[in-house]
Amino acid sequence: MSRTQINLSGKVVDAADGQPLLGAQIVVSSNGKGTLTDDFGKFVIQVGREDRAIVVKYLGYEDVEIAISSSNTDLGTIALTRSNTTLDEVIVSASPKNFKTDFVGSNFRINPVTLQNINPLSTEEVLRTIPGVNIVGDMGLSNRPNISIRGSWGRRSKKVLLMEDGTPSAPAPYIAPGAYYNPVSDRITSIEVYKGADLLKYGPNNMYGAVNYITALPPQKPTLRLKLTGGQRNYTSGLFSYGGTWNQIGGLVEGVYKKFDGFTDNSSVEILNLNAKIFAQLSEDQSLYFKVSGQFEDNQASLSSQTPFTFETDYTQNPLDADQFTMRRYGVDIIHKWLLHENLSLTTKVYASDFERDWWRQVTAKVKASEVQDYVGDDIFADRYWYLAGKTFGDEDYVIVGRVQNGRESTTDSRWIYKVSGIKETIKAKWEAFNAPSEFEAGINLHRETFKDVFLQADSSRWARNGRTTTDLWYRLWSANGYVRNEFHFGNLSAIPILRFEHVDMYRQNLLALAQDPDLQSASEGREPNVYNQFLPGLTLSHRYGKGEFYGSIYEGMIAPSKVFGFLVEQNGVVTNPLAGQSINIDPELSWNKELGWRGSLLKNCIQGQLTYFHNASKNFYAGGRNEVFSELGKINVQGIEMAINAELFKKNDHQLHFLANVTYLHSKVMEGRLEDKDLFSQVIHSTATQDEYINKVNANRNAFEIYVDEGTGETLLTDATIDAADFANITKSVITFGDGGLSDTEAPYTPKINMNLGLNYDWRGFSSGLSVQHVGTQYTEFHNFVNESADGAIGELPSYTTVDAFVNYDFNIGDKVDATVFVNGKNIMDDVYRASRLNRATSGIFAGGFRQVIFGINMKI
Numbered sequence: 001m002s003r004t005q006i007n008l009s010g011k012v013v014d015a016a017d018g019q020p021l022l023g024a025q026i027v028v029s030s031n032g033k034g035t036l037t038d039d040f041g042k043f044v045i046q047v048g049r050e051d052r053a054i055v056v057k058y059l060g061y062e063d064v065e066i067a068i069s070s071s072n073t074d075l076g077t078i079a080l081t082r083s084n085t086t087l088d089e090v091i092v093s094a095s096p097k098n099f100k101t102d103f104v105g106s107n108f109r110i111n112p113v114t115l116q117n118i119n120p121l122s123t124e125e126v127l128r129t130i131p132g133v134n135i136v137g138d139m140g141l142s143n144r145p146n147i148s149i150r151g152s153w154g155r156r157s158k159k160v161l162l163m164e165d166g167t168p169s170a171p172a173p174y175i176a177p178g179a180y181y182n183p184v185s186d187r188i189t190s191i192e193v194y195k196g197a198d199l200l201k202y203g204p205n206n207m208y209g210a211v212n213y214i215t216a217l218p219p220q221k222p223t224l225r226l227k228l229t230g231g232q233r234n235y236t237s238g239l240f241s242y243g244g245t246w247n248q249i250g251g252l253v254e255g256v257y258k259k260f261d262g263f264t265d266n267s268s269v270e271i272l273n274l275n276a277k278i279f280a281q282l283s284e285d286q287s288l289y290f291k292v293s294g295q296f297e298d299n300q301a302s303l304s305s306q307t308p309f310t311f312e313t314d315y316t317q318n319p320l321d322a323d324q325f326t327m328r329r330y331g332v333d334i335i336h337k338w339l340l341h342e343n344l345s346l347t348t349k350v351y352a353s354d355f356e357r358d359w360w361r362q363v364t365a366k367v368k369a370s371e372v373q374d375y376v377g378d379d380i381f382a383d384r385y386w387y388l389a390g391k392t393f394g395d396e397d398y399v400i401v402g403r404v405q406n407g408r409e410s411t412t413d414s415r416w417i418y419k420v421s422g423i424k425e426t427i428k429a430k431w432e433a434f435n436a437p438s439e440f441e442a443g444i445n446l447h448r449e450t451f452k453d454v455f456l457q458a459d460s461s462r463w464a465r466n467g468r469t470t471t472d473l474w475y476r477l478w479s480a481n482g483y484v485r486n487e488f489h490f491g492n493l494s495a496i497p498i499l500r501f502e503h504v505d506m507y508r509q510n511l512l513a514l515a516q517d518p519d520l521q522s523a524s525e526g527r528e529p530n531v532y533n534q535f536l537p538g539l540t541l542s543h544r545y546g547k548g549e550f551y552g553s554i555y556e557g558m559i560a561p562s563k564v565f566g567f568l569v570e571q572n573g574v575v576t577n578p579l580a581g582q583s584i585n586i587d588p589e590l591s592w593n594k595e596l597g598w599r600g601s602l603l604k605n606c607i608q609g610q611l612t613y614f615h616n617a618s619k620n621f622y623a624g625g626r627n628e629v630f631s632e633l634g635k636i637n638v639q640g641i642e643m644a645i646n647a648e649l650f651k652k653n654d655h656q657l658h659f660l661a662n663v664t665y666l667h668s669k670v671m672e673g674r675l676e677d678k679d680l681f682s683q684v685i686h687s688t689a690t691q692d693e694y695i696n697k698v699n700a701n702r703n704a705f706e707i708y709v710d711e712g713t714g715e716t717l718l719t720d721a722t723i724d725a726a727d728f729a730n731i732t733k734s735v736i737t738f739g740d741g742g743l744s745d746t747e748a749p750y751t752p753k754i755n756m757n758l759g760l761n762y763d764w765r766g767f768s769s770g771l772s773v774q775h776v777g778t779q780y781t782e783f784h785n786f787v788n789e790s791a792d793g794a795i796g797e798l799p800s801y802t803t804v805d806a807f808v809n810y811d812f813n814i815g816d817k818v819d820a821t822v823f824v825n826g827k828n829i830m831d832d833v834y835r836a837s838r839l840n841r842a843t844s845g846i847f848a849g850g851f852r853q854v855i856f857g858i859n860m861k862i
Helices: 112-118 123-127 197-201 308-313 369-376 378-384 511-515 688-700
Strands: 005-014 025-028 034-036 042-048 053-057 064-067 074-080 107-110 133-135 147-149 161-164 188-194 210-215 223-231 235-246 249-260 269-283 286-299 324-341 344-362 364-368 398-402 411-433 436-458 468-490 493-510 528-545 548-559 569-571 574-576 589-602 607-623 629-652 655-677 705-710 715-718 731-738 754-764 767-776 801-814 818-827 834-837 847-849 853-861
Touching: 025 042, 034 042, 064 074, 112 123, 112 188, 112 801, 123 133, 123 188, 197 468, 197 493, 197 528, 197 548, 235 853, 308 398, 364 369, 369 378, 369 398, 468 511, 493 511, 688 705, 715 731, 801 834
Parallel strands: 005 074, 161 210
Antiparallel strands: 005 042, 025 034, 025 053, 053 064, 107 188, 133 147, 188 210, 223 235, 223 853, 235 249, 249 269, 269 286, 286 324, 324 344, 344 411, 364 398, 411 436, 436 468, 468 493, 493 528, 528 548, 548 589, 569 574, 574 629, 589 607, 607 629, 629 655, 655 731, 655 754, 705 715, 705 731, 754 767, 767 801, 801 818, 818 853, 834 847
């Protein structure tokens, strides 16, 4: 360093919560040269001894000018104040805290540094490390994620609210909330999971929790970014972006291309994601945000899964080479914020999305392994079932194959088209109540969605991509919803009441049936309406003490009646399909949720963490597992403890060692309801073990089971005091009673008692490394709570499993213009392949999880 120059250092943080700001720009006033803060908000900049000031800039914050002198080279902590026109959608913090401070109640956040270290293949890989979250795996890259929060039914995340930058991202959040779209993990900067009463700010599905994916904000300095990743099984990912900030206008364009051959045969995926965003501070009292995105996917996605025999023989086998999932989605968000007064703001959000998918799937059959060659024929056997040749088979060894009729395999298509749009107004005001500061917030949202559900069958070939229409349903919904919320502050004590309101008007039409009616008089005939209103109250209390905060909340959450159960009739707790003259009246699934917890820091900020006890008591529970429906609506209680710790074990001379622990203990219980199950006998191929287990369950508590049999004279109720194997062979369906007089100790599906992630991270200058261990306890997969596994793998307890991940990163510079990071990540480095789910239950079998996957790459910023 020249004698005429000095090095200045410092740290840039948010003035409101003290959290570091990564990528803040430090500019020398005299010549415009500068640098950026690192992932921890720190910077070092070289200035001339004649320079008098530097300016610190960050998009959405007020600029700060700092006078400098040669005698003071450590500028310490520089706090930037958020502009009053800043939007939450453009703020990303690198805080080491594992919670978001301005969300009152339990929540968890994954910061940008953690995401950068993990280099996740999918968002599910990250979410499974979060307390309260369980992933119901199906071998994918989370293009269709299966997220469970605090015991919610996880299939396609139907009972979890998914958002991207604060906007619901499911194809149709009310009518069809199944997550058939998910943003690629490469462009996610942070992930937040919300629970507690403040969740009522969001909807509609706010009963268990919400996931908010936060995408990158425009960088402060014009930057070109290129990230290239490769790995086993031809894993390839490329991210290209360019953006910057010019005169209070920030812009970013980004593209991600991703390709992967998959963990099993015939499971490849190819994705292209394009998006762009602009944030502009129009004046001192107005700002504008605009984001547009598109995603395109071609995926050999199968729902057939594996049997116990094929899983144990070769878990990479998948003979269904003609399955294909294709989709495209366009989305747009426009947000305008207007500061009407220093303490009063109005934010307008307009959003829309257009989603279409085709899922061509081979029709399948479950065949004894010893009979596969005779069933499919020599040519098909040699092509896709060759691995069975020469093996010895047991009587309970089965294989899921493509169904063959008239010498041909066939296919079906589920074609779904969604359109969603809405406008939301949010007002925020600061005022005084009871001689103390108070903050008021209210929002009103007009929301509309349509959904077209078409099913096609093609009998000519498994490669056919057109066929005859067998289902054509049309759904339309509009909703007026909103909330009012106020924070009352009394010193260190805060009380936050909140009230949400939902008015929903939806209908369904069977277009195929109507098209066959020659007396049809108008396009509106045949509409099956469901109109309902719902108030959802909540209250949170918090008390700040030292560097921590105690909080407790109670609120009523809701799951909107979707296409699965939104068009039924409920009378005295009994659910039926509507008959002529009956009005559809099914209510939302509701739950009173309570939580009590603490969050904050200990031992001079060496430990950051949170601890929460929760209890959810749901009612009006209709559908859980696939084709497991409550003919008398159920009640389910889930309670547990969540803990998250980030502990600094060592810090000296740029060496840092951190211990991370995220742990969930959870217990679920089905309290009431009557469950009807036909698939258990018409679809499942039982093993001797599951047959005996079912017989023992019935005989141990005969009053809990209504059993129907068909002995050739039609379905009748079996009244025998006990049942045996001869009765089992004739069963057509059973109805289980839960609670008093029935089963009293049944757990909900996919609610493992223990779920934990433990890790160690070591950092030294530009080098960082880490090792993490994930353990998930045993879990039932259906409401009968079978322990044993059926011959087709459709039912049975999932054994516990443990996986180990590791990463190594190294940061370096190429000249003065390029910042680069090279990385290697090992996923499941012990290659412990496990039973991840029985996602589609009776109609399929085992979905495997795990599979060792090593990736490597480079991330460059120019």
